[in-house]
Amino acid sequence: MKLTSFSRSLLGAAILTLCAGNASAAEKVTLKLAHNLERSHVVHKAFEQMAKEVKELSHGNMQIRIYPSSQMGSARETMELLQNGALDMTKGSASDLESFDNVYAIYNLPYLFKNQQHFNNVVYGEVGKEIMNSTKDKGFFTMAAYVAGTRSFYAKKPITKPEDLKGMKIRVQASPTTLKMIELMGGSPTPISFGEVYTAMQQGVVDGAENNVPSWVQTRHIEIAKVFSEDEHTSIPDFLVMSTKTWNKLTPEQQQILAKAATDSEVYEQKLWDEVDKESREKAISMGATFVKVDKAPFRAAVKPLYDDFAKDPKQAALLAKFEAAAPQ
Ligand code: GCU
Numbered sequence: 001m002k003l004t005s006f007s008r009s010l011l012g013a014a015i016l017t018l019c020a021g022n023a024s025a026a027e028k029v030t031l032k033l034a035h036n037l038e039r040s041h042v043v044h045k046a047f048e049q050m051a052k053e054v055k056e057l058s059h060g061n062m063q064i065r066i067y068p069s070s071q072m073g074s075a076r077e078t079m080e081l082l083q084n085g086a087l088d089m090t091k092g093s094a095s096d097l098e099s100f101d102n103v104y105a106i107y108n109l110p111y112l113f114k115n116q117q118h119f120n121n122v123v124y125g126e127v128g129k130e131i132m133n134s135t136k137d138k139g140f141f142t143m144a145a146y147v148a149g150t151r152s153f154y155a156k157k158p159i160t161k162p163e164d165l166k167g168m169k170i171r172v173q174a175s176p177t178t179l180k181m182i183e184l185m186g187g188s189p190t191p192i193s194f195g196e197v198y199t200a201m202q203q204g205v206v207d208g209a210e211n212n213v214p215s216w217v218q219t220r221h222i223e224i225a226k227v228f229s230e231d232e233h234t235s236i237p238d239f240l241v242m243s244t245k246t247w248n249k250l251t252p253e254q255q256q257i258l259a260k261a262a263t264d265s266e267v268y269e270q271k272l273w274d275e276v277d278k279e280s281r282e283k284a285i286s287m288g289a290t291f292v293k294v295d296k297a298p299f300r301a302a303v304k305p306l307y308d309d310f311a312k313d314p315k316q317a318a319l320l321a322k323f324e325a326a327a328p329q
Pocket of ligand 1: 075093215238
């Protein structure tokens with residue numbers, strides 16, 4: 001087919017328009033972020049803050065649409081959606097992430113940190129960043145880490161020594177390290193996704209669970225299990241998970257904007273965490289719940305084989321050495 005000069009110039013104009021259209025379409029991006037926490041949770045609030053900052057910094061060209069409350073499924077399901085390219089971002093606690101890459105197992109070790117400073121040195125320091133960036137070949141990496149307090153047992157009765165767990169079914173996240181921890185302490189671990197725990201407790205499928213104080217109160221598990229026994233076995237951070245595929249599609253400028261907003265959301269969440277922890281404790285007392293002090297020594301002793309297992313694996317042992325080196329003097 002021969003083109004007249006008129007149709008050639010028409011075609012040229014059309015191609016130009018098309019390119020221009022494509023260019024602005026490429027600049028505009030909407031990222032989907034789904035997670036299993038309620039809107040009242042501080043990590044959700046940190047995500048909202050991040051979405052706001054991203055929109056502002058990109059002058060409205062980048063948006064993050066958030067789907068909270070397990071709308072798109074459990075933590076495991078949203079991770080799978082992300083790996084299959086159906087979701088751009090999600091939240092995973094290190095317990096959820098352990099089954100997707102074993103590098104996250106270490107965070108599920110009980111009595112890992114000496115204090116909050118040690119936790120901060122690790123999670124926000126060099127070794128923490130190494131872990132966050134190490135899984136890109138699995139289709140994901142993590143862009144922000146959030147404080148999630150310490151986890152303890154709660155049930156209808158106090159749990160002050162490992163023997164108290166005998167015969168008790170305890171809800172856990174689907175983390176192999178946590179399952180082993182409960183077994184070593186003498187209980188029966190029962191993995192259930194977060195959104196289904198209330199019903200499981202109500203129906204007596206489990207006799208207790210373990211979590212931080214805000215989650216115990218906000219999920220209303222406290223209505224069924226009123227005794228919180230502070231053995232403080234783990235401090236497991238939550239992470240903002242990013243799809244490697246989506247990340248690679250963003251322009252360097254978009255990547256920069258997202259990275260900045262993600263880091264800022266960490267700081268924002270830390271501040272909110274301290275407030276919500278205090279408020280939740282007060283609320284728990286006002287609801288007639290009780291906090292029980294626990295001697296941690298027998299619990300520490302019971303889980304020692306977990307550390308022996310880690311020491312046998314050269315990769316885990318090297319990571320553990322870095323964690324120990326980050327302890328404040
Ligand atoms: C905490 C944590 C969540 C996690 C939940 C759970 O609330 O912040 O990320 O999903 O525990 O026990 O499943």
